[in-house]
Amino acid sequence: QVQLVESGGGLVQAGGSLRLSCAASGHTFSDYGMGWFRQAPGKEREFVAAISRSGGSTGYGDSVKGRFTISRDNVKNTVYLQMNSLKPEDTAVYYCAGRITATVNTWTRTTSTYAYWGQGTQVTVSS
Secondary structure (H helix, E strand, C coil): EEEEEEECCEEEECCCCCCEEEEEEECHHHHHHEEEECCCCCCCCCCEECCCCCCCCCEEEECCCCCCEEECCCCEEEEEEEEECHHHHHCCEEEEEEEEECCCCCCCCCCHHHECCCEEEEEEEEC
């Protein structure tokens, strides 16, 4: 199974940018569709973005569309989340997640399909 470790979180002012990374180890990274989710205090876990095994197909939650970009490097075994124009409502713990899938060019926002999760990284956006 794959192990996932997120990094890159921190404190940023509204309007700023952060880039999250999720390093994978323990299995063939290109076998996994990847996603980013977030959870704010007192709220349910929310879909942020997902990317297919090949990197050729991506999807985004409505609240981040146009501001966030997901990408992956299957040589470096890493998935990224570039976050621009950050807002205070983006404050949350961000989780990287992976799912084994036979399809190369699909992604999903369904939390229950992701079997592997990182420990999370805190992102705080001040107003």
